[in-house]
Amino acid sequence: MQVLTLVxxxxxxxxxxxxxxxxxxxxxxxxxxPLGSFGWPVISESLEFLxxxxxxxxxxxxxxxxxxxxxxxxxxSLLGKRMAILCGPASNEFLFSNESKKVALxxxxxxxxxxxxxxxxxxxxxxxxxxxxxxxxxxxEALIRIVGVIDEVTKDHLRTHWEGKxxxxxxxxxxxxxxxxxxxxxxxxxxxxxxxxxxDHFHMFLRGVVGLPLDVPSTNFYRSKKAADxxxxxxxxxxxxxxxxxxxxxxxxxQDIMSHLIVxxxxxxxxxxxxxxxxxxxxxxxxxxxxxxSTLVLxxxxxxxxxxxxxxxxxxxxxxxxLKARGELLQWGDLQKMRYSWNAISEVMRMTAPIYGSFxxxxxxxxxxxxxxxxxxxxxxxxxxxxxxxxYHPRMLTFDESRFEGSGPAPYTYVPFGGGPRMCxxxxxxxxxxxxxxxxxxxxxxxxxxxxxxxIIYDPVPIPVKGLPIRLRPRx
Ligand code: HEM
Numbered sequence: 001m002q003v004l005t006l007v008x009x010x011x012x013x014x015x016x017x018x019x020x021x022x023x024x025x026x027x028x029x030x031x032x033x034p035l036g037s038f039g040w041p042v043i044s045e046s047l048e049f050l051x052x053x054x055x056x057x058x059x060x061x062x063x064x065x066x067x068x069x070x071x072x073x074x075x076x077s078l079l080g081k082r083m084a085i086l087c088g089p090a091s092n093e094f095l096f097s098n099e100s101k102k103v104a105l106x107x108x109x110x111x112x113x114x115x116x117x118x119x120x121x122x123x124x125x126x127x128x129x130x131x132x133x134x135x136x137x138x139x140x141e142a143l144i145r146i147v148g149v150i151d152e153v154t155k156d157h158l159r160t161h162w163e164g165k166x167x168x169x170x171x172x173x174x175x176x177x178x179x180x181x182x183x184x185x186x187x188x189x190x191x192x193x194x195x196x197x198x199x200d201h202f203h204m205f206l207r208g209v210v211g212l213p214l215d216v217p218s219t220n221f222y223r224s225k226k227a228a229d230x231x232x233x234x235x236x237x238x239x240x241x242x243x244x245x246x247x248x249x250x251x252x253x254x255q256d257i258m259s260h261l262i263v264x265x266x267x268x269x270x271x272x273x274x275x276x277x278x279x280x281x282x283x284x285x286x287x288x289x290x291x292x293x294s295t296l297v298l299x300x301x302x303x304x305x306x307x308x309x310x311x312x313x314x315x316x317x318x319x320x321x322x323l324k325a326r327g328e329l330l331q332w333g334d335l336q337k338m339r340y341s342w343n344a345i346s347e348v349m350r351m352t353a354p355i356y357g358s359f360x361x362x363x364x365x366x367x368x369x370x371x372x373x374x375x376x377x378x379x380x381x382x383x384x385x386x387x388x389x390x391x392y393h394p395r396m397l398t399f400d401e402s403r404f405e406g407s408g409p410a411p412y413t414y415v416p417f418g419g420g421p422r423m424c425x426x427x428x429x430x431x432x433x434x435x436x437x438x439x440x441x442x443x444x445x446x447x448x449x450x451x452x453x454x455x456i457i458y459d460p461v462p463i464p465v466k467g468l469p470i471r472l473r474p475r476x
Contacts, residue, residue: 031372031374032370032371032372033075033371033372034069034071034073034074034075034084034371034373035069035071035074035075036065036069036074036075036076037075037076038075038076038077038082048061049061049076049078053457053458053459053460054457054458055457056352056455056456056457056458056462058356058382058384058385058458059356059382059384059385059387059388062085062087062382062384062385063385063388063389065085066087066385071369071371072086072087072088072090072091072369073085073086073087073091073368073369073371078378078380079108079210079359080212081108081378082377082378083359083377083378083379083380084371084373084377084378084379084380085379085380085382086368086379086380086381087381087382087385087386088385088386088389088392089386089392089410089411089412089413090369090412091368091381092381092386092412092415092419093411093412093419094368095360095379095381095420096381096412096418096419096420096421096422096423097420099360099420099421099422100123100124100125100128100363100421101363102362102363102364102366103360103361103362103363103379104123104124104360104361104363105120105123105127105358105359105360105361105422106359106360106361106378106379107120107121107359108210108211108213108359109213110208110209110210110211110212110213110221110224111209111210113213113225114205114208114209114221114224114225114228115279115282115283115286116275116276116279117275117276117279118130118276118279118280118282118283119131119134119280119283120283120286120287127421127422128421129266129267130266130272130280131421131425132266132267133260133261133264133266133272134257134280134425135425136260136264137254137257137260137261138425138426138428138429142254143332143428143429143432144331144332146185146429146432147329147330147331147332147334147335147432147436148329148330148331149184149185150181150185150330150432150433150436151329151330151436151439151440152329153177153180153181153184154177154181154436154437154440155440157176157177157180157181158440158441158444158445161173161176161177162444162445162472163444163474165472166471166472166473167450167469167470167471167472168469168470168472169466169467169468169469169470170296170297170300170464170467170468170469170470171293171297171463171464171467171468172467174293174296174297175199175203175289175293176199177293177296177437178288178289178292178293178296178433179195179198179199179202179285179289180195181433182284182285182288182289183195183198185256185257185429186256186257186258186281186284186285187235187238187256187257187258187281188251188255188256188258188259189238194234197234198231198234201227201228201230201231201234202227202231202285202289204223204224204226204227205224205227205228205231205282206224206286206290207220207223207224208220208221208222208223208224208225209224209286210460228282231282232278232279232282235278235281235282236274236278238258239258239262239274239277239278242258242259242262243262246259246262246263257280257281257284258277258281261277261280262277284426287424287426288426288429288430290461291354291355291426291430291461292430292433292434293461294354294461294462294463295345295348295349295354295430295434296434296437297463297464297468298348298349298352298354298456298462299344299345299348299434299438300441300447300468300470301449301454301456301464301468302348302351302399303344303348304447304448304449304452304470305449305452306399309344309399309401312340312344313340313341313344313438313442314442316337316338316339316340316341317338317341317438317439317442317443318442318443319337320334320337320338320439321439321443330436330439332432334439335431335432335435335436338435338438338439340401341435341438341439342404342431342435343401343402343403343404343405344401345434345435345438346401346403346404346408346414346416347399347400347401347403347404349387349416350387350388350393350403350409350414350416351387351388351399352384352456352462353383353384353387353416353462354416354461354462355383355416355418355461356382356383356384356458356460357380357381357382357383357384357385358380358381358418358422359378359379359380360378360379360380360381361376361377361378361379362374362375362376362377362379363375381415383415383416383418386412386413386414386415387413387414387415387416389413392409392410392413393409393413417430442475443475444474444475445472445473445474445475446472446473446474446475447470447471447472447473448470448471449468449469449470449471450469450470450471451466451469454466454468
């Protein structure tokens with residue numbers, strides 16, 4: 001009987017002791033997650049993003065949320081994923097300098113599936129090793145070699161597609177130019193029929209590359225996949241032919257990136273598998289073609305409305321042209337003299353970033369600015385909002401190329417090419433392509449916009465909605 005009455009008393013004592021221990025335990029603060037909403041249904045925030053994308057004001061989406069939550073970090077849904085947006089120079093620095101430590105490059109699954117194994121779908125040591133291999137091609141000597149080729153292809157393009165015309169759609173014409181140039185420089189393709197076949201497939205490929213990866217007939221993704229297969233088939237033939245030419249010594253190991261990747265191994269001497277060489281060619285076209293086209297078209301649009309800037313660019317280009325013999329091609333040294341022109345191009349890219357930003361994934365749980373970011377969370381850094389933040393770029397709506405004089409904008413406030421280990425590997429290539437085009441355009445033509453107020457939308461790079469029709473006249 002005594003034992004029976006003791007049991008509830010002991011149980012009560014145990015509960016009290018456990019409760020006391022619980023009270024003594026140090027409190028673990030619940031994680032502070034970024035403010036914001038993933039939306040309901042999940043896509044609702046993305047719709048706001050899409051609205052800004054089609055209004056050509058993607059920075060507005062980011063800036064509105066930043067002021068709503070009074071924070072440079074907020075959460076939302078983009079591309080169907082829960083995402084944390086990290087804004088401003090400090091965030092750019094944090095993300096760029098933590099690659100492979102706390103974060104890694106992330107692309108939507110449609111991109112990864114369509115690209116296959118190549119630089120953009122790799123991370124960590126694998127990506128570092130591939131990038132090293134690419135960078136050894138994009139070295140100063142190679143760039144010095146290719147400026148003349150870029151000039152030759154550009155002159156040929158202007159002669160064929162611009163001369164004698166009184167009107168053309170700049171965007172579509174420039175797309176042809178940058179694609180032919182990429183084919184020539186990356187793979188030495190000069191046959192217009194092969195270029196035009198590849199271009200048709202490639203433009204179909206682009207339609208489904210960022211979107212829902214729904215692999216059923218009649219979707220953009222399905223068509224994109226078929227187009228990527230056709231490109232790979234063409235490139236396979238070219239790579240095989242190149243191997244034979246290299247063996248017979250009728251092609252040079254350094255003539256283009258294709259040769260470079262076939263011949264050179266990684267740090268351990270391991271050669272890149274053929275499928276990866278082909279995927280990387282597709283990757284380079286993807287990364288470098290639309291971005292350059294968009295920048296060229298923006299330069300034409302902005303400078304048409306800024307006669308005082310245009311005049312100074314023309315004066316600089318004339319000085320350089322005056323020192324050249326008739327028919328002599330541009331050289332690397334000439335580009336170094338185009339300082340004012342490059343400042344003007346840089347200001348164009350500040351005002352409308354050709355790439356609005358990009359994505360990362362958290363590799364581990366980490367805390368940033370007091371907010372907990374869980375492992376696996378997708379992250380976005382935004383070039384367009386940093387470029388138009390008045391704290392770093394006063395009078396941010398005024399075109400002012402002098403911002404780039406001297407040491408230029410403060411670190412991480414101007415990031416059109418990204419930063420850190422995943423920074424654009426085509427920066428110098430793009431600089432040469434843009435400056436050489438500008439030089440030849442100004443030497444030969446005057447132009448005016450048919451629709452001076454034509455809207456620019458992000459799709460996903462900035463493009464003019466009507467293809468930027470221009471009226472053309474030869475320059476005396
Ligand atoms: C005005 C023209 C261009 C702009 C604005 C631009 C911008 C960018 C940006 C912002 C990134 C970084 C993306 C990130 O951090 O996630 C990037 C990466 C890349 N770009 Fe460019 N790019 C341009 C031209 C080119 C060209 C011409 C090429 C090819 C020669 C190229 C090849 C690449 C590649 C391969 C990557 C991926 C690098 C990696 O994942 O490590 N880009 N580009």
